[in-house]
Each structure stands twice: as C-alpha cells, then as structure tokens.
C-alpha cells in the first residue's frame with residue numbers, strides 16, 4: 226500500500242453532493258467526480274484559510290498562475306508564461322464566454338463524437354451548430370476520421386474545432402501524431418482550435434497525454450485541477466492562450482459574464498494541488514488503473530457480449546451494450562431501478578453514443594467489485 230488510502234472513500238451523503246444524493250444502496254457511477262479523500266494538504270490549506278472567518282471577495286494571486294506554470298513544466302514539458310493565463314470559474318464557464326463573445330454568430334463547431342455532452346448544450350445554447358465528426362470505431366478502439374474532418378473544415382461556415390484531450394467518454398489519449406495532424410488541418414483551414422484538457426492528468430501509469438500547449442501556444446487551452454484533484458465544487462479553471470488579442474477578447478467576455486473572479490478557497494486548493502500533489506496523483510493513477518483493469522477483466526470474462534472500451538486516460542469506462550439493448554436510456558434506467566447502478570446513457574454524448582453507457586470508476590475497489598457483480602446478474606437476466 227502507498228502513502229495514501231484510496232480504499233477508504235469519503236462519506237458525502239447529506240453534504241449536497243450531486244453524485245451522492247441517491248438511494249441508500251445505489252452505486253453512483255455517473256457524474257465525473259471522484260469519491261476519494263482529497264489530497265491532505267488541500268484540506269489543511271482550506272481549514273487554515275477558513276479560520277480567517279470573513280469570506281469576502283478575493284483576487285487571483287500570482288501564485289495560482291505560477292502553480293499552473295510549474296505543473297505544466299513538470300508534467301507536460303511545456304513552458305508557459307503566466308501572462309497567457311486567465312482565471313475562470315470553470316472550464317464550461319470559459320467555454321460559454323468564448324461561444325458568446327469570441328466566435329462569430331451561428332458558427333459550425335466541429336466535435337469528435339461521441340463526446341462530453343455539455344459541449345453540445347453550450348454550442349446550441351449560444352446559437353451555434355454542432356457539427357459531428359463521428360469517431361470511427363474498430364472493435365474496441367476509436368480513431369479520428371481525418372478525411373471526414375478535412376471535408377468539414379473546408380466548409381466556411383464551420384469556424385471552430387473543439388477537442389476533448391484526453392477524450393471523455395471513451396478515455397482515449399490522442400497520440401502526438403494525431404494531435405499534430407489535427408493542428409495542421411485547423412491551421413490549413415484557418416479554424417480556431419479549442420482544447421479542453423480538464424482530464425489531462427488522469428492517465429494510466431506509464432502513459433502520458435500531450436497538451437496542445439506543447440504543440441502550439443495559440444490553441445485556446447482549457448485546464449483545471451478539478452478532475453485530477455476532485456475540486457469541481459470549488460469552481461476554478463484556467464484559460465491559456467498566447468495570442469494577446471485573442472486572450473483579451475476572451476478575458477473581456479469573461480468579465481462581462483462575471484466568471485473571471487475566484488471562489489474564496491479555489492486558489493489555495495489549486496496551489497496546494499499543483500505545487501505539492503505529484504506523489505498523491507501518481508498513487509491515484511495507480512489506483513484508478515487497478516479499478517479499470519479489474520472491471521475490464523471481469524467484463525471480458527463474465528459478460529463477454531458487452532464490449533469494454535478502456536482508454537488509458539480519464540477515470541471513465543465506455544461500455545458497448547448494444548448486443549443487449551440499442552436504447553441506452555432505457556438500459557440505464559433499468560440498470561438504476563433493478564441493479565442500483567447509476568451510469569450515463571451513451572445517447573447524450575451525441576452521434577455514435579447510442580448503444581453505450583459511460584461508467585465512472587473513481588471509487589473504492591470494493592465498490593467496483595460490488596458493481597461488477599451486480600452488472601453480471603443484471604446482464605444475465607436482461
């Protein structure tokens with residue numbers, strides 16, 4: 226056992242937890258949020274700061290941006306100037322401002338689907354159009370259809386390419402070659418490239434996810450410690466873009482939308498995570514990969530007609546359940562009612578998502594074992 230105990234999960238019932246606001250015996254494996262106790266220094270820093278018992282407005286300290294800078298340098302081998310960074314109350318908050326203030330009205334926004342469902346909601350909510358470049362699935366692997374992508378990029382009405390790097394929900398870590406190809410194509414057709422890298426630090430041991438920042442500093446890169454360190458409730462993220470004119474446009478939009486000022490506890494939590502959380506994260510990634518392997522082996526052996534897509538990034542598993550049911554909503558509802566397991570139905574992730582479910586494995590191994598046993602019984606009588 227390592228220094229940190231991931232078997233002992235936090236009891237988040239009755240704490241307004243979105244994930245744990247469920248029936249007594251249900252196992253929540255939906256929203257992308259982890260069950261572990263936070264990296265201890267984060268808790269200490271928050272406790273210490275809460276002692277100053279007047280929680281008024283704060284500014285974003287330079288240490289917040291320096292923490293991103295140090296982390297990107299150590300973990301992603303990229304040198305980023307802190308002046309390229311803008312604080313945001315979340316990745317999606319920043320994306321909304323970009324949709325509203327930066328992108329020309331009624332633009333086509335290209336997505337590699339199936340992809341994180343909120344993207345479509347935001348794109349359509351701001352009057353743009355989702356343009357799906359469906360990933361090509363070969364057995365249990367997904368590939369980018371570059372020919373299709375190029376044909377979509379040629380279309381003048383499509384102005385933006387929005388990447389999820391690594392990819393939610395399939396967990397795919399894009400190779401450097403794939404990322405370079407994407408970048409070259411976007412540059413060739415003068416498209417704005419946005420890379421959502423919120424999951425970038427959740428990778429299986431021995432794997433690395435390349436940040437677009439290491440390939441091009443003018444990609445709008447969206448980062449946050451909120452997935453790797455489970456800080457989503459603190460509402461903080463960072464937009465990084467080198468081009469000053471573009472950055473100022475984003476910054477001004479975020480100011481109008483009032484999403485550029487920090488929560489009282491967000492900067493100190495991120496600073497503790499990024500400056501001191503390397504060892505904790507390494508152990509977390511070990512633990513998550515054990516959970517993934519357990520589920521993969523179990524599904525392959527016990528429920529072989531379900532195809533398990535086990536990427537090496539994110540703590541999300543993608544299951545092809547189409548042999549049993551092509552309607553993922555019906556399937557997920559029955560899974561919740563009859564087996565007490567709550568997952569996301571694949572349909573919400575757009576083109577290519579139907580017939581699949583997304584399963585969050587960021588919980589204790591004992592919960593994973595219990596969930597696997599319930600899945601086996603459930604599938605066998607489906």
Ligand SMILES: Cc1ncc(COP(=O)(O)O)c(C=O)c1O
Pocket residue numbers: 257314315316317318341389393421423424449451457461462
């Ligand atoms: C790819 C991706 N981007 C963004 C978010 C949400 O980020 P935030 O809470 O910072 O808005 C999530 C949450 O699951 C996600 O998976």
